[in-house]
Amino acid sequence: MRFYEYEAREIVKRAGIPVTDYGFTRDAAEAKEIAARIEGPTVIKSQVLSGGRMKAGGVQFADTPEEAQAHAENVLKLEINGQMPRGILVDPKADIDQEFYVGVVWDGTAKKPVIIFSPVGGIDIEQVAEEQPDKVGRRHFSNILPFGDYEAKEVIASTGVTGSDLNKLVPIVTKLAKLFVEKDMTLAEINPLGKLKDGSFVALDAHMDMENEARGRHKKLLADLGVGDEETREAREPTPFELAGEEVDSMDHRGVAGNVTEFDGNLGLVIGAGGGSLTLFDAVRAHGGKPANYCEIGGNPSVKKSCGLAKLVLQKPGVDKIAVMMSIVSNTRVDIVARGVIKACLELGMDPAEKIAIFRIPGAWEDEGFAILDKYGVEYADRSVSLHEAANRAVQKIQGAAA
Amino acid sequence: MDGVFISVEVSGDVASDPAVGAKLEEVCPVSIFKGTDAGVEIVAENLDECVLCGLCQDAAPGKVTVTKLYSGETL
Numbered sequence: 001m002r003f004y005e006y007e008a009r010e011i012v013k014r015a016g017i018p019v020t021d022y023g024f025t026r027d028a029a030e031a032k033e034i035a036a037r038i039e040g041p042t043v044i045k046s047q048v049l050s051g052g053r054m055k056a057g058g059v060q061f062a063d064t065p066e067e068a069q070a071h072a073e074n075v076l077k078l079e080i081n082g083q084m085p086r087g088i089l090v091d092p093k094a095d096i097d098q099e100f101y102v103g104v105v106w107d108g109t110a111k112k113p114v115i116i117f118s119p120v121g122g123i124d125i126e127q128v129a130e131e132q133p134d135k136v137g138r139r140h141f142s143n144i145l146p147f148g149d150y151e152a153k154e155v156i157a158s159t160g161v162t163g164s165d166l167n168k169l170v171p172i173v174t175k176l177a178k179l180f181v182e183k184d185m186t187l188a189e190i191n192p193l194g195k196l197k198d199g200s201f202v203a204l205d206a207h208m209d210m211e212n213e214a215r216g217r218h219k220k221l222l223a224d225l226g227v228g229d230e231e232t233r234e235a236r237e238p239t240p241f242e243l244a245g246e247e248v249d250s251m252d253h254r255g256v257a258g259n260v261t262e263f264d265g266n267l268g269l270v271i272g273a274g275g276g277s278l279t280l281f282d283a284v285r286a287h288g289g290k291p292a293n294y295c296e297i298g299g300n301p302s303v304k305k306s307c308g309l310a311k312l313v314l315q316k317p318g319v320d321k322i323a324v325m326m327s328i329v330s331n332t333r334v335d336i337v338a339r340g341v342i343k344a345c346l347e348l349g350m351d352p353a354e355k356i357a358i359f360r361i362p363g364a365w366e367d368e369g370f371a372i373l374d375k376y377g378v379e380y381a382d383r384s385v386s387l388h389e390a391a392n393r394a395v396q397k398i399q400g401a402a403a
Numbered sequence: 404m405d406g407v408f409i410s411v412e413v414s415g416d417v418a419s420d421p422a423v424g425a426k427l428e429e430v431c432p433v434s435i436f437k438g439t440d441a442g443v444e445i446v447a448e449n450l451d452e453c454v455l456c457g458l459c460q461d462a463a464p465g466k467v468t469v470t471k472l473y474s475g476e477t478l
Contacts, residue, residue, distance in 0.1 A: 302433075303451045339408050339451055346407065368455075368471075372408065375473040 001210050001233035004047045006089045007225045008206035012190065015179040017172050018202045020094060026087040028072035034090040035068035041093035044071040049233065050081040058085070061093060094204055099192035101125050102173050104180040112140040113180055117155045117173060121192035135159055147177045168201055183221065184214030241316060245295065248308040255301030255332065257309040265290025267357070267398050268313035268322035270341060272297035276327035276387065283391035284323070289398065292319045300332045306340020307347070314348055314355060321357040323394035328383055334361045334369030342376050353377035357397040360390035406450030410470040411435060417466040418442045427467070430458040
């Protein structure tokens with residue numbers, strides 16, 4: 001889940017990283033008061049969960065409190081990329097000597113967090129990496145072992161930063177790395193990290209993304225920030241297809257049959273089991289298949305729920321067939337899922353043998369499940385067929401049908 | 404009564420016994436039985452949820468028949 005800038009700044013501040021004396025408000029008159037308190041030029045920044053604020057006019061500069069109020073009135077009414085602002089951030093216009101970049105992201109390939117540091121900040125780090133690769137330092141670190149100052153020092157020094165700046169930056173980078181792990185972030189970024197004329201450093205902007213599943217671990221922080229349980233803060237609004245998936249999953253308390261994400265392919269997926277859904281999705285793509293969706297099924301869902309999910313996927317425009325695949329299951333009954341997906345086909349007037357490209361769920365009650373699949377002529381595979389091979393068979397079948 | 408995959412029959416004398424109906428409703432984990440003043444009703448929409456646990460047959464020995472329609476096997 002993403003945080004607004006004003007929330008991200010608060011998170012950074014709580015981690016002990018210096019921030020400017022900013023203020024957040026939803027009221028233009030209050031913006032004037034904040035600007036008066038700041039006693040100097042200010043920046044009025046729209047608070048939306050979207051990039052492109054500057055280009056859209058969502059960032060304005062003011063020399064006086066009156067000007068700040070006038071800008072605030074305009075920015076509060078300005079829609080940016082389909083979003084109305086949550087409020088505005090009134091920030092002192094900092095007297096900057098140099099802008100730096102520091103970010104921590106999760107590297108899914110290395111399965112570790114990675115610090116990225118650059119003495120060239122204020123612009124996209126991707127652009128810096130392309131144009132000045134020697135100015136970007138990277139260093140993976142453990143999310144289990146304690147983070148050491150030397151790790152921060154290494155990554156900063158690798159970009160040529162030395163002396164007093166290096167010494168002042170080490171605690172900031174260290175605190176950001178610790179914040180990333182402790183708060184279950186997937187992204188913790190300060191850009192720009194400003195070096196002021198007096199030689200001190202201050203976070204001038206921050207972006208934070210928290211792992212959705214970790215929200216329960218950070219209830220106090222979210223409550224302090226005023227983030228409601230109903231706020232999903234996803235990168236985009238869910239599609240009607242995805243909302244329908246949520247309805248299926250909330251049908252009853254038994255198991256999971258949801259977490260649906262929409263794609264535009266022709267092979268519908270009913271997949272899951274302990275990370276199996278991600279493996280299977282990738283496997284389908286690796287074999288040249290085009291998934292119509294991602295989803296997760298497991299934990300022994302009811303027949304109704306399995307049926308509901310399969311019906312949703314089968315009815316998605318452009319779906320030719322579905323593949324029903326899981327890794328070996330112990331807590332989900334094969335026969336129950338088999339009943340669900342076959343029932344979905346029957347209720348939609350479809351032939352299960354034709355619509356189900358493959359059923360590969362080995363595990364609990366598989367003999368019973370295979371008996372059901374035999375009855376309806378559905379091709380199935382047991383555990384002797386790998387997930388990748390099952391995905392390959394589904395892709396071959398759908399490509400054969402399209403040819 | 405038949406679902407798509409499962410058929411459940413309750414013999415006549417038990418079907419009209421409210422005490423047995425209440426017991427069947429209590430033991431079935433997927434709510435196939437509903438106890439009534441007149442005995443027991445079978446909830447058609449839940450038939451295919453049957454997990455073949457046999458608890459109904461333990462509650463009313465010899466009086467409940469569960470059939471797997473996909474194989475013809477009767478429990």
